[in-house]
Amino acid sequence: MRKSLVQLLMVLLIACIVSGCAQTIGTFYRLGPQSHFVYPNSNIKDLGPVKVKMRGADKSDRFPSFMTSEMDVSLYNEALKQVDGANIILDYVRKTTIKMEPSLFGQKFQTEEELEGTAARMELGKQELK
């Protein structure tokens, strides 16, 4: 009976160490006017709000992963998918959260990204200039 109780406690302790004690070690924000280049010779039409949340693909055990262009592109593409015809995100707020999860072999860092903004469609033309 006592042995079973000890085993159960051990299992609970390991489960807690492996997954239950994730903690946020930093949250960062960025405001941006546009996700992609805005041609001066274009018309832009708002299509509606978008909101997306995704986890970074990699889990590093040495240090939190830095920002990469791949993360930027994945996040923008995920937001653009939400509205048909959208090819740019305007006036966005981006939130990056870095979490640390202790594990039996050290720790793991995980990045979470959130983006809120307005999806829009940009159509390229040519403006009359002197």
Place this chain on the structure above:
Amino acid sequence: MTRAYLFILLGCCGLSLWLCGGCSYTVTYGHFVPNSQFAYPNSNIKPLGPVRAEIKKKVFEGSPSLSIEEIKKCYNDALSQASGANLLINYREDTTLTHTTVPYVGTFTEVKYVLEGEAAQQTIGQKHLK
């Protein structure tokens, strides 16, 4: 006795190779950037197609760094791939550091800077303003 010594030697070699394979790690820092140069509102901008350029440097026992001139050269290399291009739009800019430790030898560090995006041509004119 000789055979035991040989086994120990082979074991050490195997351990060294295992350590060698296990002591390499990579860190990337980068962004997705809308435009490399200021886009004048009184201009027409024409996309010219995808371009890519990179620069690498490897050092032994130290941290390699790229000079501003080398970064500018890389940027100009990317632009030169499209005739008439004078800016990059919607491009990725990533710097990757790879550390490789060779047991009993030392650490090699490589820095790689990559630019990948679309070349474009900006023609500046004058808008009529009231």
